[in-house]
Amino acid sequence: MAHTVFIDGAEGTTGIEIRDRLQGRAEFELIALSDAERKDPACRKAALDFADFAILCLPDEAAREAVAMVAPDAGTRIIDASSAHRTTPGWIYGFPEIVGPGVIERATRVSNPGCYPTGFIALLAPLVRARLLPRDWPYTVNAVSGFSGGGKSLIARYEDEGDLAFRTYALSLDHKHLAEMQAKSGVNHTPVFAPSVVPAFRGMLVEVPLPIAAMRTAAAPDRLRAELARYYANSRLVTVHQGAPSELVVRNGADPSDRLDLWVLGSADGTRARLVAMYDNLGKGASGAAVQCLNLMAGTDELAGLRV
Ligand SMILES: NC(=O)C1=CN([C@@H]2O[C@H](COP(=O)(O)OP(=O)(O)OC[C@H]3O[C@@H](n4cnc5c(N)ncnc54)[C@H](OP(=O)(O)O)[C@@H]3O)[C@@H](O)[C@H]2O)C=CC1
Numbered sequence: 556m557a558h559t560v561f562i563d564g565a566e567g568t569t570g571i572e573i574r575d576r577l578q579g580r581a582e583f584e585l586i587a588l589s590d591a592e593r594k595d596p597a598c599r600k601a602a603l604d605f606a607d608f609a610i611l612c613l614p615d616e617a618a619r620e621a622v623a624m625v626a627p628d629a630g631t632r633i634i635d636a637s638s639a640h641r642t643t644p645g646w647i648y649g650f651p652e653i654v655g656p657g658v659i660e661r662a663t664r665v666s667n668p669g670c671y672p673t674g675f676i677a678l679l680a681p682l683v684r685a686r687l688l689p690r691d692w693p694y695t696v697n698a699v700s701g702f703s704g705g706g707k708s709l710i711a712r713y714e715d716e717g718d719l720a721f722r723t724y725a726l727s728l729d730h731k732h733l734a735e736m737q738a739k740s741g742v743n744h745t746p747v748f749a750p751s752v753v754p755a756f757r758g759m760l761v762e763v764p765l766p767i768a769a770m771r772t773a774a775a776p777d778r779l780r781a782e783l784a785r786y787y788a789n790s791r792l793v794t795v796h797q798g799a800p801s802e803l804v805v806r807n808g809a810d811p812s813d814r815l816d817l818w819v820l821g822s823a824d825g826t827r828a829r830l831v832a833m834y835d836n837l838g839k840g841a842s843g844a845a846v847q848c849l850n851l852m853a854g855t856d857e858l859a860g861l862r863v
Pocket residue numbers: 563564565566567568569570593594595611612613614615617636637638668669670703704705706707708836837840841
C-alpha cells in the first residue's frame with residue numbers, strides 16, 4: 556500500500572519541487588489541500604494527522620505550529636525543511652551522508668539542513684572528525700545563492716527589480732544558519748559568514764578559504780582532498796573532484812539537480828586552500844534532500860525521484 560504524504564506549504568518554492576520529485580511514484584500518495592484549505596488550521600491538522608509522512612515547507616513559525624498540531628498518537632513522521640528544528644534535541648539532522656547509515660531510516664522527526672549549511676558541513680565535518688582540520692579555528696564561509704533560496708518573496712523581488720546584479724547580506728554578521736553550521740560541523744567558533752545572491756534562479760557555491768600554513772594543525776590540501784574522497788566514496792550524490800577546474804559557474808536557467816560537487820583547491824606549495832561546494836539550493840539544499848530522507852524513511856531506493 557502507498558504511503559500517504561502531506562506537503563504542508565505545497566504551493567511554495569520548496570514544496571513545488573518536492574511534489575515534482577514525487578510525481579509518478581507509486582510508493583507515495585500525495586494528500587492535497589485546495590487553495591481555500593491550505594492555510595486553514597483545521598484542514599492542515601486533519602491532513603497532518605492522516606499522513607504517514609508530513610513534509611513541512613513553511614516559514615519557521617508555521618513549521619513549529621504544524622508540529623504542535625500533530626496528535627501525539629497519530630504516528631505521523633515529519634520532515635521539516637525549515638530552520639525551526641535543526642538544533643532541537645530529539646530531532647534527527649536530515650543529512651544522511653553526515654549522520655551515517657540507519658539513522659534517518661528509523662527517525663520520526665527529521666530536520667533537513669539549511670541550504671548554506673549543506674555545503675559548509677559537507678566540506679568541514681568529515682575533515683574535522685578526521686582531525687585533519689582544527690576544531691578551534693575561526694572559519695569563514697563565502698557563499699553565493701540563486702534567488703529561489705529566499706523563497707517566493709525573494710523571487711518576486713528579483714522579478715520586480717530587474718537590475719539586481721549582486722547582493723551581499725547578513726551584514727550584521729548574524730544569520731539563522733550560524734548555530735547549525737557550528738553545531739553540525741563540530742567547530743568551536745561561530746563562523747564569519749558572507750552570503751550573497753546572484754540573479755540566477757537556482758544554484759549555490761559555498762566556499763571555505765583555508766590559510767593552511769597559519770593553521771598549524773591543518774593537513775595539506777592533497778591530504779584533505781584524499782580524505783573527503785574516501786569519506787564520500789560510496790555516495791551516489793556527492794562527488795569529490797580531483798584537480799582544479801579553471802572556473803566554477805552558477806548558470807542562469809540551470810536544470811534542477813540533486814547532486815553535491817566538492818573540490819579541495821590548493822596552492823602549488825600547499826600553504827593555502829579553498830574548500831568549495833557546488834549544488835542546487837532547491838536540490839541537495841532543500842527539496843532533493845527532503846525526498847532523499849523520505850525515501851530512506853519509507854524504505855525505498857534512497858535516490859528514487861532524484862536528479863543525479
Ligand atoms: N528556497 C530554498 O532554497 C530553501 C528553503 N528552505 C526552507 O524551506 C521553507 C520553505 O521555503 P520556501 O519554499 O523557499 O518558501 P516560500 O515562501 O516559497 O513558500 C512557503 C509556503 O508556505 C506557505 N505558508 C506560509 N505560512 C503558512 C501557514 N501558516 N500555513 C500554511 N502554509 C503557509 C506559503 O503560502 P503562500 O503561497 O500563500 O505565500 C508558501 O506557499 C522555509 O523554512 C525555508 O527557509 C530550506 C532550504 C532551502
